[in-house]
Amino acid sequence: MSGRLFTSPMFLGFDHLEQILERAAKSTSxxxxxxxxxxxxxxxxxxxxxxxxxxxxxxxxxxxxxxxxxxxxxxxxxxxxxxxxxxxxxxxxxxxxxxxxxxxxxxxxxxxxxxxxxxxRPKPETRIRHIEILQNSNARRKSYNKVMSQKVGTSDAYRSGAIRSLQLTEKE
Missing domain, CATH: 2.60.40.790 (Immunoglobulin-like)
Incomplete structure (x- = not known):
């Protein structure tokens, strides 16, 4: 058994809560x-x-x-x-x-x-956010462009190749 509390794949992003619980357990008084x-x-x-x-x-x-x-x-x-x-x-x-x-x-x-x-403890506001569902080819292109734009700033050699591949993608 691992020392983790939230091992279920249904608990996403609860690692900070696990760290808080570990800190509370360590603080002896x-x-x-x-x-x-x-x-x-x-x-x-x-x-x-x-x-x-x-x-x-x-x-x-x-x-x-x-x-x-x-x-x-x-x-x-x-x-x-x-x-x-x-x-x-x-x-x-x-x-x-x-x-x-x-x-x-x-x-x-x-x-x-x-x-x-x-x-x-202020009362929490109820927030509802609707997520747009895109067609498969549009979603793939947007995701690719987003990843490439994040990688563009890494190096000059990579940047010129990334810009060329982005231009080719946009022409398609």
Missing amino acids: DGYPPYNIEQIGSSSLRITLAVAGFMMEDLQITQEDNQLVIRGRQLEDNEERVFLYRGIAARQFQRAFILAEGIKVERAWLDNGLLHIDII
Whole structure:
């Protein structure tokens, strides 16, 4: 058995989805910081991360392709502090969420140690496209001309031969 998920010939162009699933499986997380994902509307979600002790300047949110990445890094205090017990984590973190195509980050805010990120999923538009069916000889000629026009720019020697064959084809 191959490691591929979409082996059926009916699944065309799903290799990018397979790569996303592989990336999600590889990203191991230690569970820090804890987070919630809640649905707040029919097409909107809210991600809430518990980031106690982090200030706004310690946090960074970026969208890299279809991945939402939240990073936190606390700057060290200049004061000498002696902790008798330290139960509040003060370590850096990176949390990533893979977003579906078309999902947009609407807003983010920090409130009482919780980082909230609202994302929306716009409703997809229904698109119908009609494909013209050509006669066999017309389709073959158009396909040949398209392939030849793409190859014309490759080299001067090839270009002159391609132009001659295109002229012969057009005369037929």
